[in-house]
Structure formats: C-alpha cells, structure tokens
Amino acid sequence: MIIILKINGNSTMNKKILIIVLLTIGVGQALRAQTVFFNGLGRAIVTNDRLKGPVLNGGSTLPKDTTSARNSTGGYTLFDLGVNIQPNESFRGSVILRVRNEFGAFYGQGASLAFRQLRIEGLAGKKVKYQLGDIDMGLTPYTIFNPDEVYHDYEADIFGIRRKIVHYENFNYGNKWRVQGGDVNTNLIFTRGIEKIKFRLFGARIKKNNQLANIPDRVFYGGRLEVVQSKYLQLGGNLINTTDLQGTVPDTLYNFKDEVVTGDYRFTLDMDKIILAAYGELGYSNYVYNKKVSDTTVKHNDYFYDLGISGAIKPLGIKLIASYRNIGSGFFSPVAQTRRIFDYGTPTIFGNLQNVNDPNSGSTRIPTLFDRYSQEGLYNPSISTVLMPFLPQYNNVTPYGPATPNRKGVTFSIEKSDTAHIFKADVKTEILSEIVGEGTAATRKFLAARGGFSLNINKIVKFKRSFGITFGARYEHTTRATSSIDLSSLLLDAGLNFEVIKNLDLLVGYKLLNALGNEYLSQRNSFNNITGTPLVVNINQQQGIWALGGRYNFNNNAFFTIQGHMVHFNNNKNNTLNYNMNQLFFNYTIVF
Numbered sequence: 323m324i325i326i327l328k329i330n331g332n333s334t335m336n337k338k339i340l341i342i343v344l345l346t347i348g349v350g351q352a353l354r355a356q357t358v359f360f361n362g363l364g365r366a367i368v369t370n371d372r373l374k375g376p377v378l379n380g381g382s383t384l385p386k387d388t389t390s391a392r393n394s395t396g397g398y399t400l401f402d403l404g405v406n407i408q409p410n411e412s413f414r415g416s417v418i419l420r421v422r423n424e425f426g427a428f429y430g431q432g433a434s435l436a437f438r439q440l441r442i443e444g445l446a447g448k449k450v451k452y453q454l455g456d457i458d459m460g461l462t463p464y465t466i467f468n469p470d471e472v473y474h475d476y477e478a479d480i481f482g483i484r485r486k487i488v489h490y491e492n493f494n495y496g497n498k499w500r501v502q503g504g505d506v507n508t509n510l511i512f513t514r515g516i517e518k519i520k521f522r523l524f525g526a527r528i529k530k531n532n533q534l535a536n537i538p539d540r541v542f543y544g545g546r547l548e549v550v551q552s553k554y555l556q557l558g559g560n561l562i563n564t565t566d567l568q569g570t571v572p573d574t575l576y577n578f579k580d581e582v583v584t585g586d587y588r589f590t591l592d593m594d595k596i597i598l599a600a601y602g603e604l605g606y607s608n609y610v611y612n613k614k615v616s617d618t619t620v621k622h623n624d625y626f627y628d629l630g631i632s633g634a635i636k637p638l639g640i641k642l643i644a645s646y647r648n649i650g651s652g653f654f655s656p657v658a659q660t661r662r663i664f665d666y667g668t669p670t671i672f673g674n675l676q677n678v679n680d681p682n683s684g685s686t687r688i689p690t691l692f693d694r695y696s697q698e699g700l701y702n703p704s705i706s707t708v709l710m711p712f713l714p715q716y717n718n719v720t721p722y723g724p725a726t727p728n729r730k731g732v733t734f735s736i737e738k739s740d741t742a743h744i745f746k747a748d749v750k751t752e753i754l755s756e757i758v759g760e761g762t763a764a765t766r767k768f769l770a771a772r773g774g775f776s777l778n779i780n781k782i783v784k785f786k787r788s789f790g791i792t793f794g795a796r797y798e799h800t801t802r803a804t805s806s807i808d809l810s811s812l813l814l815d816a817g818l819n820f821e822v823i824k825n826l827d828l829l830v831g832y833k834l835l836n837a838l839g840n841e842y843l844s845q846r847n848s849f850n851n852i853t854g855t856p857l858v859v860n861i862n863q864q865q866g867i868w869a870l871g872g873r874y875n876f877n878n879n880a881f882f883t884i885q886g887h888m889v890h891f892n893n894n895k896n897n898t899l900n901y902n903m904n905q906l907f908f909n910y911t912i913v914f
Contacts, residue, residue: 361404361914362418365487368397368425368908373672375891375901390675397425397908402438413444450508457505459524460498461546464584464603464626464658465560468497469723471663471694471701472716475748476774476794478817478831480869480885483909485695492701494662500703501526503541520548528657528705531570538570540578542657542705558586560605564656564707577612578707582655595636602629602645607654611849620849624650628724630733641737651728651758654850659722660706665713667700669693672903688713691835691865692889692903708850715811715837715861718800719752719770728756731768744781749773760844761856764804772796774815787821800841809839809861825876829885831869837861862894871907880912 371394380386400422408414418439424432441455460466474485493500503526510519525543544562551557562582568574584605591598604627612619630645666688675687689700694716702710712721720726731754739746750772756765774794780787794815801808814834822828842856871885885907893899 357407357409359406359408361406363402363490363914364400364910364912366397366399366908366910367487368395370395370906371671372904373675373901374904376898377675377901380898387675390672394671395425396670399423399425404439411445412448414442416441416443450506452507453505454503456500456502457526458493458495458498459501459503459505459526460496461560461562462558462584462586462603462658463497463724464605464628464655465544465562465582466499467658467723467725468494468499468660468662469658469720469725470497471661472691473772473794473796473813474695474815475772476776476792476817477695477815478792478829478833478869479790479819479827479873480817480829480831480871481695481815481833481867483829483873483883483885484907487909488695488698488701491698492703494701499657499660499705501528501705503527515551517550517552520546520550522546522548528564531567533571536571536573536575537566538574538576539567540707541565541567553592554590556588560584560586562655562657564705575613575615577610577614579608579610580654580656580707581608582606582658597632597634597636599632600630601632602627604628607652609652609654609850613848618849620851622652622654624652624654624727626650626653626725639738639740643733643735643737645733646731647724647733648730648757649725649727651756653725653727655725656705656707658725659709659727660704661702661710661712661722663689663694663701664710665689665716666711667697669697670699671697671905675901690889690891691833692867692887692905696887696905708846708848711843714800714809714841714843714859715835715863717798718809718811718841719754719768719798728758728760729754729768730757731755742781744778745775747773747775759802759804760852761842762802762804764802766800766802766807769799770797787824788827789820790818792817800839805842807839807841809837809841811835811837822872825874827873827875829869829871829873829883831867833865833867835863835865837863860895864890864892864894866890866892876912879914880910882908882910884908 373390373392378387378390400420402418402420404416404418406414406416416439417437420436420438422434426432439456441453441457443453445451460468477485503524505522505524507520507522512518523545525541527539527541529540531537531539542562542564544560546558546560548556548558560583564578564580566574566576566578568577582605584603586603588599588601606623606625608623610619610621626647626649628645628647630643632641632643634641669687669689673687689697693700709722720729731752733750733752735748735750737748752768752770754768759765772795774792776790776792778790779785780789796813797811799810812835816832818830820828839861841859843859844852844856845854847853868888869885871883873881873883875881887905887907889903891901
C-alpha cells in the first residue's frame with residue numbers, strides 16, 4: 323500500500339498534522355494485526371515562587387537589586403504516549419509522542435508536539451538481541467557510567483518526588499546514559515567447563531558534525547566479552563573507543579581519539595551462612611587529540627585498578643566491604659567521567675539574581691541544593707571530552723564519580739538490611755589522596771564518610787498505615803599542606819512520611835549543607851590539560867531547606883501532591899548576600 327500525503331506550507335500546525343496522520347496510520351496497521359499496546363505518563367505541575375532577603379536590598383559592596391522578580395508562577399502540563407508495535411517475537415518498535423503545554427498558554431497556543439523516544443528492538447535468528455535508536459547504555463564504572471550528582475541514598479520522600487521528575491525528564495535511569503545508537507548482544511551456552519559466554523557490541527554518536535567549523539561527527543563504540551564459568555567465577559573484558567569520524571566533513575581540523583581497555587572479575591564463595599567475594603576492575607586509557615588549525619597534538623596514557631573483597635553474613639543481614647583503588651592522573655574515560663549536572667548552570671527560577679553564591683561564579687545565581695533536585699534544565703544530556711568544572715561544596719572527593727582521576731586509597735563500608743524490609747542502613751568511608759599534586763609537589767588528602775538509614779515504624783508496632791523515617795549524612799574534608807587547602811562540608815537529609823488516613827500521606831523533609839574553607843579549582847583547556855592560574859575559592863555558606871506537604875494516592879499509578887519548600891541561603895562571609903526562596907508546588911502524575 324502506498325500513501326501519498328501532501329501538505330502545503332511549512333507551518334508548525336501542518337507538521338503536527340503530518341505526525342499525527344503518520345502515527346495514526348502506523349497504529350491502525352498494528353491494530354489490524356492485534357500487535358499494539360500502549361504505555362505512558364501524564365503530569366501537571368504548577369509552582370509559585372517567592373524571593374526575599376537582604377540580597378535584594380543591596381549593601382556596601384552590592385547595589386540594590388532592580389532586575390530580579392520577587393514573585394513568579396510557572397508550570398506545565400504534559401502527556402507522553404508510548405505506542406509499542408510487536409508483530410512477532412523477533413521485532414518490536416516503540417515511539418513516545420509528547421504533547422506539552424506551558425502554564426499560561428491558553429487554548430493550546432503554547433502547546434508543543436514532539437517525539438520523545440524512537441526505538442527498534444528485536445531478536446535476530448532467535449539468538450541475537452538488538453536495539454537501535456534512543457537507548458539507555460551502561461557498562462562498568464570505568465567505561466560507561468553516569469555518576470550520581472550528589473549523595474541522596476536516604477533522601478526524604480518529599481524531595482524524592484521532585485528528583486524523580488528531574489531524572490525522568492533527563493533520562494537518568496540508574497547510572498546509564500541515554501544515547502542515540504545501537505546495541506547488539508548474544509549468549510553462547512555450554513554443557514560443561516563453562517556455563518556461557520556473553521558477547522556485546524555497541525556504538526553511539528555523541529557529537530554532531532559542524533560543517534562550518536570543519537568539526538566531524540564524534541562517536542563512541544566498543545564491546546564486552548564476558549565468560550561465566552559458574553556462579554563462583556565471572557571474567558569480563560571491555561573496549562571503549564571515543565573518536566572523531568574522518569570524512570564526515572570535507573576538511574577535518576580536529577581529530578580526537580580515546581581508547582579505554584579494562585578487564586573485570588568476580589569470584590564468589592557461597593557457603594551456608596556466609597558469602598565471600600573478591601572482585602575488581604583494571605585497565606588503561608590512551609588519549610590522542612590533534613588540532614590541525616594550531617598544529618598541536620597531545621598524547622597521554624595511564625592506568626587504573628580497583629580491587630575489593632566483601633563478606634555477607636546471611637542470618638544477620640550484614641555485609642562488609644573493603645577495597646583499594648589507584649586511578650592515574652592521566653586516565654581518561656569520557657563516557658564514565660562526564661558529570662550529570664552543570665554546576666555553573668543558570669536556574670530558571672530567579673536565575674538573574676546577582677552574585678549571591680560565590681564571587682567567582684559570574685553574574686548569575688548558581689544552583690543550590692534546591693535547584694539540584696528541582697530544576698530539569700540543569701542536567702547534562704551529552705558526553706563531554708573535557709573534565710567539566712564543578713562546585714567543591716557538593717562533592718570534592720569524587721566529582722567525576724568512581725572513575726575520578728588522580729585518586730588512590732581505601733574504601734570501607736558496612737551494610738545492614740532485613741528480609742522483612744523493616745530496617746536498612748549503611749556506612750561508607752573513603753580515605754584517599756592525589757597521586758600527583760596539581761600546581762605543586764604536595765598532594766591533597768581526602769576523607770569522605772557517608773551513611774544513613776530507613777525505618778518502617780509501622781512494621782515494628784504492627785500499625786496498619788505506613789509510617790517511615792529516613793536519615794542520611796555525608797561529610798567531606800579536603801586538606802593540603804603546601805598552598806594551604808582546608809575545606810569541609812556536611813550534608814544532612816531527614817524525612818518522615820505518615821499515612822494519616824487511607825491513601826493520604828503527610829510528608830516532611832529537611833536538608834542542610836554546611837561548607838567552610840578554601841580550595842583551588844584547576845582550569846582545563848580543550849586538550850583536558852590543567853592550564854593557567856587556578857581559581858581560588860573561599861566558602862563559608864549554609865543552605866537549609868524545610869519541606870512540608872501531602873500526597874494522595876489514587877492507586878499505585880496515580881497521585882496528587884501539594885508541597886511547600888522553604889529555602890534559606892546564608893553567606894556567612896557577607897550577610898548582605900543572604901536570601902530566601904519559598905515555593906508552593908502542585909503536581910498530579912499518572913503512569914500507565
């Protein structure tokens with residue numbers, strides 16, 4: 323069947339009509355074969371934000387603020403419709419169509435229509451699984467990994483609701499990256515000697531070519547080979563290449579290549595009451611970047627290893643872990659070291675408030691704790707081939723995740739849980755140092771301790787309605803003797819949820835960040851080399867957030883919540899820079 327559709331003009335409405343017609347045709351064909359099913363999400367958000375505090379009135383060093391709004395209202399309504407077509411077990415196509423309307427745009431005039439996701443997946447020859455299109459990709463912490471933006475393992479429910487929205491909008495599903503590419507894998511099963519061998523090949527584009535600047539496409543590709551000898555022993559090998567594709571522009575002025583090769587292992591001894599394990603990953607990277615425009619080539623390579631042991635006592639629900647890692651200062655793995663968030667991004671709420679966080683930060687308000695869990699546009703969707711700048715008060719020990727270069731030291735942790743899901747807790751301590759100094763022979767020393775617990779009180783007292791509390795904390799301390807550095811930060815998170823009546827929850831949360839001291843932040847050029855004079859940062863600030871709200875659960879897939887978030891930012895070096903933000907937040911969400 324051939325369908326010819328002609329639409330005159332290039333208006334946005336004509337494009338929307340074309341998309342809807344094509345989608346309707348596809349769904350209609352699938353329905354005739356009875357191979358279509360739907361899923362999706364609907365959400366409505368309204369926020370009212372208020373700004374006040376000394377920073378608006380100015381002072382001896384700051385003029386009166388005349389540009390920032392004191393009150394704003396925003397929000398949107400959106401609907402994501404997922405259409406999945408599966409004519410047989412060997413093929414499945416899926417598309418997510420998004421309709422979004424900004425708050426205040428009446429009669430659909432502010433509505434937008436777009437494809438949020440396009441994906442094809444299936445099974446070739448009944449053995450080879452494949453995915454093409456918009457896919458989520460992850461591998462190991464040193465090859466493909468999307469590190470968390472800040473510690474929030476025991477975050478209060480009232481904050482978690484907001485963070486889930488941000489993660490959904492930015493495709494942050496666990497520690498995977500959303501990329502546009504392909505992934506193929508298969509297993510070979512054996513009857514003796516080994517259980518199976520797993521093969522995986524993948525590739526994705528991370529930068530589109532720029533014809534005007536003679537910048538070619540930049541992609542990453544690679545594979546994994548894993549041997550599962552038994553439940554006791556697994557061995558793996560990984561290869562990741564990030565490179566520019568020559569020929570995608572007529573005359574290439576840039577040529578980037580980075581190769582990462584790693585091997586990993588896990589040996590497990592499962593006894594009656596105790597499980598012992600030894601595991602690790604080790605490898606190297608090889609970096610080459612040539613710029614013909616300046617006749618410059620930079621090359622470097624380095625290695626890493628991360629080795630650990632663990633023991634679990636089954637009757638007690640306790641697990642002990644100890645590890646040692648050494649990650650060279652020249653080890654570079656872009657798809658594992660890219661940061662999830664832009665620390666120096668501009669928030670959409672009161673973003674033009676002048677110089678309130680850090681006199682070195684520029685002319686706009688930089689993100690706070692509140693912005694990091696509530697602002698969708700601050701998150702980074704793409705892979706960076708330069709280590710991104712960061713704010714040390716949020717994470718100075720491992721700002722680029724587990725693969726942060728120029729680190730060595732030990733990690734200890736203990737975890738406790740029970741099968742009844744009454745109590746869960748863990749504590750983790752990292753004692754690290756730099757391998758080589760930055761700008762001096764002296765090296766930084768790092769201490770990081772984090773932990774928390776969650777407790778379902780209702781299961782202890784046999785209460786019919788849910789009643790839970792959470793508490794989490796993270797402490798960091800960075801020191802260096804030469805060119806004195808001494809920076810400490812403390813992050814606290816506490817929460818309570820209580821089912822007042824059936825399906826109606828009371829939610830309470832509190833966050834606190836205290837940061838005090840000084841640091842030197844290295845500046846990097848396009849070759850990822852430290853260059854120029856480091857940025858001197860002196861920090862003495864406190865951030866606090868109180869949140870109170872309610873949530874009504876219509877069922878397991880739909881809820882409505884009203885929340886109030888009261889944000890306090892105190893610059894203890896200059897009180898005239900202090901400010902408060904209060905936000906009233908309404909959200910209805912349904913998932914199907």
